[in-house]
Amino acid sequence: MNERVSQSRPVSCCAPLGAETLSDDEAEATAELFKALADPARVRIVNLIATADEPVCACNLYEPIGLSQPTVSHHLKKLVDAGLLEREQRGKWAYFSLKSDAVDKLAAVADLKGACC
Amino acid sequence: MNERVSQSRPVSCCAPLGAETLSDDEAEATAELFKALADPARVRIVNLIATADEPVCACNLYEPIGLSQPTVSHHLKKLVDAGLLEREQRGKWAYFSLKSDAVDKLAAVADLKGACC
DNA sequence: TTGACAGATCGATAAATGTCGATATATTGG
DNA sequence: CCAATATATCGACATTTATCGATCTGTCAA
Numbered sequence: 186m187n188e189r190v191s192q193s194r195p196v197s198c199c200a201p202l203g204a205e206t207l208s209d210d211e212a213e214a215t216a217e218l219f220k221a222l223a224d225p226a227r228v229r230i231v232n233l234i235a236t237a238d239e240p241v242c243a244c245n246l247y248e249p250i251g252l253s254q255p256t257v258s259h260h261l262k263k264l265v266d267a268g269l270l271e272r273e274q275r276g277k278w279a280y281f282s283l284k285s286d287a288v289d290k291l292a293a294v295a296d297l298k299g300a301c302c
Numbered sequence: 303m304n305e306r307v308s309q310s311r312p313v314s315c316c317a318p319l320g321a322e323t324l325s326d327d328e329a330e331a332t333a334e335l336f337k338a339l340a341d342p343a344r345v346r347i348v349n350l351i352a353t354a355d356e357p358v359c360a361c362n363l364y365e366p367i368g369l370s371q372p373t374v375s376h377h378l379k380k381l382v383d384a385g386l387l388e389r390e391q392r393g394k395w396a397y398f399s400l401k402s403d404a405v406d407k408l409a410a411v412a413d414l415k416g417a418c419c
Numbered sequence: 420t421t422g423a424c425a426g427a428t429c430g431a432t433a434a435a436t437g438t439c440g441a442t443a444t445a446t447t448g449g
Numbered sequence: 450c451c452a453a454t455a456t457a458t459c460g461a462c463a464t465t466t467a468t469c470g471a472t473c474t475g476t477c478a479a
Contacts (some may be wrong), residue, residue: 189381202339212342220340222319223341224437228336231346232324235414243456256438258457277446277455281323295412297405341467360426373468375427394425394476 199290201299215294221267226250227260231269231283240273240280307380318413329404332411338384348386356361357390357397 200207207215222228233244234241236254247257261281264270270285273280316331317324324332339345346367351358378398381387386404390397414419 202345202348203352204349205353207346209342211351212345213369214342216342216345219336219345223333223337223340225326225333225361226437228319228329228333229324231319231414232321232329235320235476238320252437253439255440255458259437262457268440279456283414291412291414292409295408297348343467368466370469371426372428372470376467379427391476396426 199294201296210300215241218237218269218290220293221263221269224260226256227264230257230260230264231280232279234270240271242283243281271283316411318411320414333394335384335407335411338380338386339343341375341377343369347377347381351387351398352400360398374413388418394413395409 186240193216199218200211200217204211222231230246241270243257243261246261247254250257254261261272261279263269265272265281268284268290270281271284274283313366316335317328319332321328328336339348347363350363350366360374360378363378367377369372369377377398378387378389382398385401385407387398388401389400
């Protein structure tokens, strides 16, 4: 039924580290996902949002992160572009939450079990 | 019995993304781990080693990775420093394998389950 | 000891990235 | 429509990083 065209992976955009084969594009996409979390500011942003039980307003991030508004906005954009965060506009405020796929995607890509030792 | 001094986390060096609290140092350490995998060449190296059933000689990486010997050596060093790979000298050859802790560490840090939605 | 080879280190360079102040855009309230 | 506020974008700058050629270090065989 399904075309199974490049659908042999749980995630089409980026293959797990333990995949049997890994094309150049897949390696690039996988690195891109890790790159999104390869900055302490973005790690803290994701952590703050992950531990909140509601979407978080950007205005509530500047102070705890300790960086300027443009810089935090820059990091938020990177996280959204990477598919890790979801942006929701409420009036003049922007709220961010964890994208549900991101959780599975990250866990899948980081999976090395079975390939070890 | 245990001192439980900074031992409340599964990994002492870098806290998971979903941790209740995250110090500056922990965020830095966590980002450092992701940074090690934030490059397509290093993703491919880890993948090649993860899918091999034996430690891999550095000399068998230059050609598949498609980069110069110094560059591959540079990436290998980064992966070893990050605690992801183990280096083993056999005569004049260097063999690399996945460090067993790395598997768990990566999975733990990347864990966002329960913190989602 | 010497020659050959594997891998690491060095130095240089180009590209990518984080940061901020200034400014632009968009939304709301009056 | 206008003023105020939240966020995004722009331009600039400093830092980091990936890459390679050349060289150094260490190991083995003869």
